[in-house]
Amino acid sequence: MESVAEAARGRKPEEVKSAARVLEVLELLGVQGARLSLAEMAAAMAVPKSSLHAILRTMEARKWVDLDPSGTRYGIGLKALLTGTAYLEGxxxxxxxxxxxxxxxxxxxxxxxxxxxxxxxxxxxxxxxxxxxxxxxxxxxxxxxxxxxxxxxxxxxxxxxxxxxxxxxxxxxxxxxxxxxxxxxxxxxxxxxxxxxxxxxxxxxxxxxxxxxxxxxxxxxxxxxxxxxxxxxxxxxxxxxxxxxxxxxxxxxxxxxxxxxxx
Amino acid sequence: MESVAEAARGRKPEEVKSAARVLEVLELLGVQGARLSLAEMAAAMAVPKSSLHAILRTMEARKWVDLDPSGTRYGIGLKALLTGTAYLEGxxxxxxxxxxxxxxxxxxxxxxxxxxxxxxxxxxxxxxxxxxxxxxxxxxxxxxxxxxxxxxxxxxxxxxxxxxxxxxxxxxxxxxxxxxxxxxxxxxxxxxxxxxxxxxxxxxxxxxxxxxxxxxxxxxxxxxxxxxxxxxxxxxxxxxxxxxxxxxxxxxxxxxxxxxxxx
DNA sequence: CAACGTCATTCGGTCTTCTGAACGGCCGAA
DNA sequence: TTCGGCCGTTCAGAAGACCGAATGACGTTG
Incomplete structure (x- = not known):
C-alpha cells in the first residue's frame, strides 16, 4: 500500500527510496559549498535521522562524502569530483x-x-x-x-x-x-x-x-x-x-x- | 541473518545496499567514458538486472544518468558534473x-x-x-x-x-x-x-x-x-x-x- | 558544577525493496 | 519469414531497509 505521506509528497512508487536519497544528499551538499551535520541534512530533506545515518555511512565508506576532522560535518567527497569530470570526457x-x-x-x-x-x-x-x-x-x-x-x-x-x-x-x-x-x-x-x-x-x-x-x-x-x-x-x-x-x-x-x- | 552470499563477497551489513549500488553505478560510468547498457552494468557489478533497473530509473529521473537517443545505453548525467565541481569550490x-x-x-x-x-x-x-x-x-x-x-x-x-x-x-x-x-x-x-x-x-x-x-x-x-x-x-x-x-x-x-x- | 542542548548512534517490528524467472519487443542471421 | 540472441521490463515471494524512540557522548550555558 502506498502510504499517505508518500503520496502527499508526490513521490512515484517507481523510485527506489535510498537511491533517491543518496542523490538528494549529493545535490544538497553540492549546491551550497557549506558542510552540514547529519541532523541538518535530515531536516532539510525531511528524512529520519536514523535512515540518513545508514546512508551517509555507506557514502562515507566510499569517499563520496567527507567527514571533517571533528567528525560531525559532512561535505562532498573526492569520488564525486572524479565522476563529475567524467561527464565531460564522455x-x-x-x-x-x-x-x-x-x-x-x-x-x-x-x-x-x-x-x-x-x-x-x-x-x-x-x-x-x-x-x-x-x-x-x-x-x-x-x-x-x-x-x-x-x-x-x-x-x-x-x-x-x-x-x-x-x-x-x-x-x-x-x-x-x-x-x-x-x-x-x-x-x-x-x-x-x-x-x-x-x-x-x-x-x-x-x-x-x-x-x-x-x-x-x-x-x-x-x-x-x-x-x-x-x-x-x-x-x-x-x-x-x-x-x-x-x-x-x-x-x-x-x-x-x-x-x-x-x- | 547475514546471508552466505553476502559474507562471501565481504560486504559489511552496515552498508545500505541500494545506496552502495547508486555509487557503484556512478563510479562504473565514471572510470570508463564509455556508455553501457543495463545488462552490461548488471554483469560488471554482479547485480541482478531487475534490481539495477529500478535504481537506474531513479537516477535517470534526476538526471544523474543519461539515456542515449536509442534509449539503451546509459552514461553519466549532468547533475554529476554540478556536484563534482562543487567539491572544488568547497x-x-x-x-x-x-x-x-x-x-x-x-x-x-x-x-x-x-x-x-x-x-x-x-x-x-x-x-x-x-x-x-x-x-x-x-x-x-x-x-x-x-x-x-x-x-x-x-x-x-x-x-x-x-x-x-x-x-x-x-x-x-x-x-x-x-x-x-x-x-x-x-x-x-x-x-x-x-x-x-x-x-x-x-x-x-x-x-x-x-x-x-x-x-x-x-x-x-x-x-x-x-x-x-x-x-x-x-x-x-x-x-x-x-x-x-x-x-x-x-x-x-x-x-x-x-x-x-x-x- | 550540574543541567541542558545538540550531536551521532543503536535497536527491534513493520513495511519496502530486492530478487530470479518469465515476458514481450527488437534486431540481425539463417 | 523464422529463429535466436539480446534488450528492457514485470511480478509475487523472500529478504532486508526503514522508522521512531531511547541512548550515550560531547560541549555549552546557567
Missing part, C-alpha cells in the same frame, strides 16, 4: 570543442565558454581564460539562469515562443539592473537573435560584462559557445567583430559534430 | 590556491598542477596550462598512480617507509620504461625527496615529461603542487630553477592555509 561536444575553443580564445584574446541548456539554466562545460589581467569569474560546472546569459539566449532562440514560455520559470529572475525580465521584451530579443544568428548579453548576469553567443548544431542542439569581456574592452564595433569570430567557430564546430554523428 | 586548499598557481604558471611559463593523494592515486584538483604550443594532456579530476607522479612522490615522502609500504599497492605498476617499480629504489627516492624538499618525476608516467613537485602543509597534508614540462624545455639546470619557484609557491600557499586554519 561527451562528444566537449571533447571535440577543445581545439575550436582554443582557436577562438587565441583570436579574440577574451574568455570563451561552451555551455549547455539544462532546464532553466545554462551549465558551463568548458572555458578558456582571457589573456587580460581583468578577468571574469566562471567555472566549469557552474550554472546560471538561461534568460540572463548569452549562451542561454542563443540556445533558446532556436525554439518558438510557446516552447520558450514552457521551458522557463516565470517571472524571470532579476540578477542585475540590466536583466531583461519583461516577457514580451525577452521574446522580442530572442526573435532578433534568431534573425541575426547570435545572442548578446549586455551586463544581464554580471554588471559590466558583455557577451556574444552562438548556438551549435543547426537548430536542435542544447549547446552554444560564447565570448565574454568587460564593457571597457567590448564596444559595439568590437562586439560585431567578436560575433563574426564566434559565429565562424560555432559553424566549424557544428560541422565537426555533424560529421561525427554520421560516423 | 575545498579550502583549492579555493586559496588559485592566485598562487596563477603566479607560478606566469613565472615558469609551464603547466602547473595542484594534486591530492587519494589512496594509491593522485587526483588533479586544479591546473594552469603552459604558454607553449607543445602541451601535456591533463584534466582536473583525473587520477594517476601516486608512485609514478611528482605530486604523489612529494606527498608520500612525508610518510615513513613502513607507512608508504602500507599505503601503496605492490608491486608498483609500470607506466613507462622509466617508472620506478623496485621497492628499494622507490623508497630511496622518497628519502632523497624528503631531504631535498622536492620530488622529481622524470618521464615516469608520460614519456618525455619531467615534473617537479613540493608537498603542502608542513608535513601532514595530502596535497602538493607541481610544475611539468617536456624534457626539451627542462634540462637539469632548468629543473633546479623551477624547483626553487615551486618550493616558494608551496611555502606561500602553506602559510595561507595555516593562517586560515587558525581562523
Amino acid at each position: 561527451d562528444d561536444v566537449t571533447s571535440l570543442a577543445g581545439p575550436v575553443l582554443d582557436a577562438l580564445a587565441e583570436e579574440t584574446g577574451e574568455a570563451v565558454h561552451l555551455g549547455r541548456l539544462d532546464g532553466t539554466h545554462v551549465v558551463y562545460l568548458a572555458k578558456r581564460e582571457s589573456r587580460h589581467a581583468l578577468r571574469m569569474y566562471s567555472a566549469v560546472g557552474r550554472r546560471l539562469p538561461a534568460h540572463a546569459t548569452g549562451l542561454g539566449k542563443a540556445v533558446l532562440s532556436q525554439f518558438d515562443p510557446a516552447e520558450v514560455q514552457r521551458r522557463l520559470d516565470w517571472p524571470l529572475e532579476r540578477l542585475t539592473p540590466s536583466t531583461v525580465t519583461d516577457p514580451d521584451a525577452f521574446l522580442a530579443q530572442l526573435a532578433e537573435t534568431r534573425l541575426r544568428g547570435w545572442a548578446v548579453d549586455d551586463g544581464e548576469n554580471s554588471v559590466d560584462i558583455r557577451c556574444v553567443a552562438v548556438p551549435l548544431g543547426g537548430g536542435q542542439g542544447m549547446d552554444a559557445i560564447s565570448c565574454s569581456a568587460p564593457k571597457s574592452r567590448m564596444d559595439d564595433a568590437r562586439l560585431e567583430e567578436v560575433a563574426q569570430a564566434v559565429t565562424e567557430a560555432a559553424h566549424s564546430l557544428s560541422t565537426l559534430l555533424k560529421r561525427l554523428g554520421q560516423h | 575545498d579550502d586548499v583549492t579555493s586559496l590556491a588559485g592566485p598562487v598557481l596563477d603566479a607560478l604558471a606566469e613565472e615558469t611559463g609551464e603547466a602547473v598542477h595542484l594534486g591530492r593523494l587519494d589512496g594509491t592515486h593522485v587526483v588533479y584538483l586544479a591546473k594552469r596550462e603552459s604558454r607553449h604550443a607543445l602541451r601535456m594532456y591533463s584534466a582536473v579530476g583525473r587520477r594517476l598512480p601516486a608512485h609514478a607522479t611528482g605530486l604523489g612522490k612529494a606527498v608520500l615522502s612525508q610518510f615513513d617507509p613502513a607507512e608508504v609500504q602500507r599505503r601503496l599497492d605492490w608491486p608498483l605498476e609500470r607506466l613507462t620504461p622509466s617508472t620506478v617499480t623496485d621497492p628499494d629504489a622507490f623508497l630511496a627516492q622518497l628519502a632523497e625527496t624528503r631531504l631535498r624538499g622536492w620530488a622529481v618525476d622524470d618521464g615516469e608516467n608520460s614519456v618525455d615529461i619531467r615534473c617537479v613537485a613540493v608537498p603542502l602543509g608542513g608535513g601532514q597534508g595530502m596535497d602538493a603542487i607541481s610544475c611539468s614540462a617536456p624534457k626539451s624545455r627542462m634540462d637539469d639546470a632548468r629543473l633546479e630553477e623551477v624547483a626553487q619557484a615551486v618550493t616558494e609557491a608551496a611555502h606561500s600557499l602553506s602559510t595561507l592555509l595555516k593562517r586560515l586554519g587558525q581562523h
Whole structure:
C-alpha cells in the first residue's frame, strides 16, 4: 500500500527510496559549498535521522562524502569530483570543442565558454581564460539562469515562443539592473537573435560584462559557445567583430559534430 | 541473518545496499567514458538486472544518468558534473590556491598542477596550462598512480617507509620504461625527496615529461603542487630553477592555509 | 558544577525493496 | 519469414531497509 505521506509528497512508487536519497544528499551538499551535520541534512530533506545515518555511512565508506576532522560535518567527497569530470570526457561536444575553443580564445584574446541548456539554466562545460589581467569569474560546472546569459539566449532562440514560455520559470529572475525580465521584451530579443544568428548579453548576469553567443548544431542542439569581456574592452564595433569570430567557430564546430554523428 | 552470499563477497551489513549500488553505478560510468547498457552494468557489478533497473530509473529521473537517443545505453548525467565541481569550490586548499598557481604558471611559463593523494592515486584538483604550443594532456579530476607522479612522490615522502609500504599497492605498476617499480629504489627516492624538499618525476608516467613537485602543509597534508614540462624545455639546470619557484609557491600557499586554519 | 542542548548512534517490528524467472519487443542471421 | 540472441521490463515471494524512540557522548550555558 502506498502510504499517505508518500503520496502527499508526490513521490512515484517507481523510485527506489535510498537511491533517491543518496542523490538528494549529493545535490544538497553540492549546491551550497557549506558542510552540514547529519541532523541538518535530515531536516532539510525531511528524512529520519536514523535512515540518513545508514546512508551517509555507506557514502562515507566510499569517499563520496567527507567527514571533517571533528567528525560531525559532512561535505562532498573526492569520488564525486572524479565522476563529475567524467561527464565531460564522455561527451562528444566537449571533447571535440577543445581545439575550436582554443582557436577562438587565441583570436579574440577574451574568455570563451561552451555551455549547455539544462532546464532553466545554462551549465558551463568548458572555458578558456582571457589573456587580460581583468578577468571574469566562471567555472566549469557552474550554472546560471538561461534568460540572463548569452549562451542561454542563443540556445533558446532556436525554439518558438510557446516552447520558450514552457521551458522557463516565470517571472524571470532579476540578477542585475540590466536583466531583461519583461516577457514580451525577452521574446522580442530572442526573435532578433534568431534573425541575426547570435545572442548578446549586455551586463544581464554580471554588471559590466558583455557577451556574444552562438548556438551549435543547426537548430536542435542544447549547446552554444560564447565570448565574454568587460564593457571597457567590448564596444559595439568590437562586439560585431567578436560575433563574426564566434559565429565562424560555432559553424566549424557544428560541422565537426555533424560529421561525427554520421560516423 | 547475514546471508552466505553476502559474507562471501565481504560486504559489511552496515552498508545500505541500494545506496552502495547508486555509487557503484556512478563510479562504473565514471572510470570508463564509455556508455553501457543495463545488462552490461548488471554483469560488471554482479547485480541482478531487475534490481539495477529500478535504481537506474531513479537516477535517470534526476538526471544523474543519461539515456542515449536509442534509449539503451546509459552514461553519466549532468547533475554529476554540478556536484563534482562543487567539491572544488568547497575545498579550502583549492579555493586559496588559485592566485598562487596563477603566479607560478606566469613565472615558469609551464603547466602547473595542484594534486591530492587519494589512496594509491593522485587526483588533479586544479591546473594552469603552459604558454607553449607543445602541451601535456591533463584534466582536473583525473587520477594517476601516486608512485609514478611528482605530486604523489612529494606527498608520500612525508610518510615513513613502513607507512608508504602500507599505503601503496605492490608491486608498483609500470607506466613507462622509466617508472620506478623496485621497492628499494622507490623508497630511496622518497628519502632523497624528503631531504631535498622536492620530488622529481622524470618521464615516469608520460614519456618525455619531467615534473617537479613540493608537498603542502608542513608535513601532514595530502596535497602538493607541481610544475611539468617536456624534457626539451627542462634540462637539469632548468629543473633546479623551477624547483626553487615551486618550493616558494608551496611555502606561500602553506602559510595561507595555516593562517586560515587558525581562523 | 550540574543541567541542558545538540550531536551521532543503536535497536527491534513493520513495511519496502530486492530478487530470479518469465515476458514481450527488437534486431540481425539463417 | 523464422529463429535466436539480446534488450528492457514485470511480478509475487523472500529478504532486508526503514522508522521512531531511547541512548550515550560531547560541549555549552546557567
